[in-house]
Amino acid sequence: MKIKKFIAPTMPEAMKKVRQELGPDAVILNSKNVKTGGFLGMFKKMNIEVIAALDPAASRGKVKEPYINRKNRLPENYPPASDSDEVLKELKHLKTLMKEQKQQPLFHDSCQKLYEHLLNQELDKELAHEFTTLVEGNQLSLNSMTSSKRDMVNMLSEKLGKTVQFPELYSKQFVHLVGPTGVGKTTTIAKIAADAMLNRDLNVALITIDTYRIAAIDQLRTYAKILDIPFEVAYNFEEYIAAREKFAKYDLILVDTAGRNFKEIFHVQELKETMDFNQNTATHLVLSLTSKERDMKEIIRNFKEIPVYQLIFTKTDEASVFGPAINIARQHEMGIAYLTNGQDVPDDIVKCTSNKLASLLMEDFE
Known part of the structure; x- marks a missing residue:
């Protein structure tokens, strides 16, 4: 040419x-x-x-x-x-x-608008199509936006409840929080500890193996003093095991870990060598909803050798799309335990439910 x-x-x-x-x-x-x-x-x-x-x-x-x-x-x-x-x-x-x-519209009028909204929320295309088809099949009147939006949230909540796991909290005595840098693990641990004490009357203890950052140790020690709960720092695997044995009679022991670049597989291997993953331990992977979905998926893939069954998504107050949280949980068959939405301890944390996720997904739909 x-x-x-x-x-x-x-x-x-x-x-x-x-x-x-x-x-x-x-x-x-x-x-x-x-x-x-x-x-x-x-x-x-x-x-x-x-x-x-x-x-x-x-x-x-x-x-x-x-x-x-x-x-x-x-x-x-x-x-x-x-x-x-x-x-x-x-x-x-x-x-x-x-x-x-x-490209021709797949749905009529307002249903097409709903479908496009779900895609803009970066919800999986197949799930967005299934749900919009469900709404269209139930002939919801999208003209009365207040009532129809409430109905759609309820329908989406029911559908999510069948595909996304929402595990019972505190089913294990030892709970590890792992995740990349900057997602808010330490603050999240303090929120969980406060919730367990104030709302569930559990005896709680804290352990940190995050010895890379002095500030993280001081921050968690401060939270422990405010909550009046015991706190141990473990600099190696032996000290970690000793701390577990020391707190063996407590209802809930929360373990903070170092934030690393877990897109690098060797950091995951390093973490695996510093903790004990037995039957009485649950591992929560903390991810930020402001991260890209492909980055979060890469981190999860690298954690395949560590038994991670629960997710915690932070920074929901800063996120503009919520579809990735649903996509990741469904694709990797992981439960979502908590959502956090701010820095306040213990207020800015909620147990994740299908209704909460559906509400976030439909929040900006008009």
């Missing part, structure tokens, strides 16, 4: 140049206004820049020959790389627009 740029004072003159040089079979790929000429940056004139292309094989009515690598030589009059890249971007954009125009 021959591609060339033309500049002229007006579009008719530009088209005339195109026809003269490329012939009547030329195709206009892009056009825009540009300023040219002038003196010392002043008195520039407005012109029309047109990028046109001609397929010589098509203009002769012949089938285009297969591509043959001719030692990467560019044809004469081939536009500079910057212009060529601009043309390719424009072609990709036009191709996307054409695909969008060809």
